Amino acid sequence: MKKLKPVCIFFTVFLIFCLSNGNGYAKSKKSDTEKIKVFVSILPQAYFVERVGGSRVDVSVMVGPGQSPATYEPMPRQMVELGKAKLFFRIGVPFEDVWMDRISRAHPKLKVIDTRRGVQLFPMKTHHHHEDTQHDERGRSRKDPHIWLSLKLVKIQAKNICDALISVDGVCGEYYRENLKAFQDDLDKLDVEIAQNLKGAGVRKFMVFHPAWGYFARDYDLEQIPVEIGGKDPGAKELVNLIEDAKNDGIKIIFVQKQFSEKSAEALADAIGGKIIQIDPLAKDYLNNMKMIAETFRMAIQLP
Ligand SMILES: [Zn+2]
Numbered sequence: 001m002k003k004l005k006p007v008c009i010f011f012t013v014f015l016i017f018c019l020s021n022g023n024g025y026a027k028s029k030k031s032d033t034e035k036i037k038v039f040v041s042i043l044p045q046a047y048f049v050e051r052v053g054g055s056r057v058d059v060s061v062m063v064g065p066g067q068s069p070a071t072y073e074p075m076p077r078q079m080v081e082l083g084k085a086k087l088f089f090r091i092g093v094p095f096e097d098v099w100m101d102r103i104s105r106a107h108p109k110l111k112v113i114d115t116r117r118g119v120q121l122f123p124m125k126t127h128h129h130h131e132d133t134q135h136d137e138r139g140r141s142r143k144d145p146h147i148w149l150s151l152k153l154v155k156i157q158a159k160n161i162c163d164a165l166i167s168v169d170g171v172c173g174e175y176y177r178e179n180l181k182a183f184q185d186d187l188d189k190l191d192v193e194i195a196q197n198l199k200g201a202g203v204r205k206f207m208v209f210h211p212a213w214g215y216f217a218r219d220y221d222l223e224q225i226p227v228e229i230g231g232k233d234p235g236a237k238e239l240v241n242l243i244e245d246a247k248n249d250g251i252k253i254i255f256v257q258k259q260f261s262e263k264s265a266e267a268l269a270d271a272i273g274g275k276i277i278q279i280d281p282l283a284k285d286y287l288n289n290m291k292m293i294a295e296t297f298r299m300a301i302q303l304p
Contacts, residue, residue, distance in 0.1 A: 018056065018172035036169055038087040041096060042069055043284040044148045045089055045115070045157075051183040052161045056172055060085070062095070063282070068259040069093035069145075070231070079106060086168055088112045089161060092121075092145040113164040115157040119147050122214065149281055150215035151191040151290065155184050190287060194294040195220055201301040207246060208255040209265045212281040222301070227254060233264040239271075246272045253300035255279050 035058040040046050046059045053059070060081060063072045072095045082088070082103060088110055090096050104112060121143035147153045162180040166173045198220045206213075211226035225245060229238055245251075252274035256262040262276060269276045279296055283289035 018175035036087070036165070037085045038089065039082060039085045039110075040089045041091050041093050042148070043282050044286045045091055047284050047286040048148075048154065048158055048183070049089060049161055052158055052176055052179050053165055054175065054179050056169065056175065057165070061284075063093070065282075065284075066258060069095055069282070071095075074099060074103075079103070082107050082110060085110055087164055089115050089164070091148060091157070092116050092143075094145065111164070111168070113160065115160045116147065117160050118156045119153050121147070122218070124211065124214070144211075144214045146212045146281065147215055148286075149213060149290075150219050151187045151194070152219060153215060154286075155187050158183050158187075186287060190291060191219070194290070197294060197298050198222070198301070201298065203250050203301045205249045205251060206253065206255065206297065206301055207242070207251050207268070209262055210257055210260045212257065213255075222297070225249075225251070227265055227268060228260070233261070239264065239268060242268055243271045246274070253277055255296075255300075257281055 036053065036056055037058045037060070038049055038053070039060050039062060040049055041061075042063050043061055043065065046061045049057055049059050060078070062074060062078060063069045070093070074095075083106075085107075088103065090100060090112060092114075100112065104110065124142055124144045147157070158180055162176050165176050169176075201222075204221060205223040205225055206217075207225045207227055209227045211224055211228065213222075213224045216222070217224045225242075227234060227242060229235075234242060246254075246268065252272065254265045254269050254274065254276045256265045256276050256278050257280055258278060259282065265276050277296060277300065279293050280289065
């Protein structure tokens with residue numbers, strides 16, 4: 001009997017951790033050390049894990065604001081921090097190809113969760129004048145990694161995150177499942193709203209410098225035309241083709257993102273008498289960002 005008592009106290013304290021949403025126990029110094037330390041590759045994933053893990057998780061991000069998941073290299077400080085983490089949620093962005101093995105070798109106890117499980121990947125959509133492959137440093141063809149930009153696919157990723165958290169913290173299973181449901185409901189709601197808003201648009205095509213919006217386009221029956229060719233600026237000849245396409249399709253807006261150079265996009269916009277608009281596929285404030293981006297798309301594709 002003497003041994004049971006501390007176990008009971010431990011359990012009660014644990015339950016309070018699970019249920020408190022960032023207040024009470026969860027704010028105390030002690031609970032900080034009890035939090036599950038996890039790593040994710042990109043900022044939107046931090047939002048996903050925080051939605052499901054709530055006050056139970058302490059999330060660190062590999063690719064910081066303004067950095068590109070294609071060219072990123074971990075900092076020494078991050079390699080050390082990884083040693084304190086329990087879980088790593090990978091998603092399939094290019095830097096993982098180079099670094100995931102090294103990270104696992106350096107930290108054999110770190111559990112790497114592939115959040116692509118159950119997600120159907122499609123090939124990278126490239127410009128129709130070319131047979132190139134994107135995001136590939138070793139010359140292999142590559143699937144489109146931008147699965148976080150589909151609300152439908154994020155529902156699957158969130159479920160994978162929930163399962164992984166339960167696998168290391170089963171005592172809070174109910175808490176994680178409730179958070180998952182609330183998050184998935186929000187995703188469903190926004191998905192319906194965006195579909196509704198984009199339904200009436202006459203022009204279904206849009207141009208974007210870096211082709212991050214393939215899954216988004218698929219979800220809402222749009223067509224993405226990338227400006228970037230094989231991860232590089234288009235040459236003069238390709239630019240001429242793009243200008244012709246834009247004119248034929250009535251495209252006046254070219255989307256760019258801050259992680260990539262936009263010189264060719266600017267030149268293209270000048271040539272078609274249109275303009276460039278910056279959208280950020282890597283913002284952490286995920287739902288609000290997607291809502292804003294959908295609104296930007298609606299305006300862009302409804303222009304005459
Ligand atoms: Zn990308």
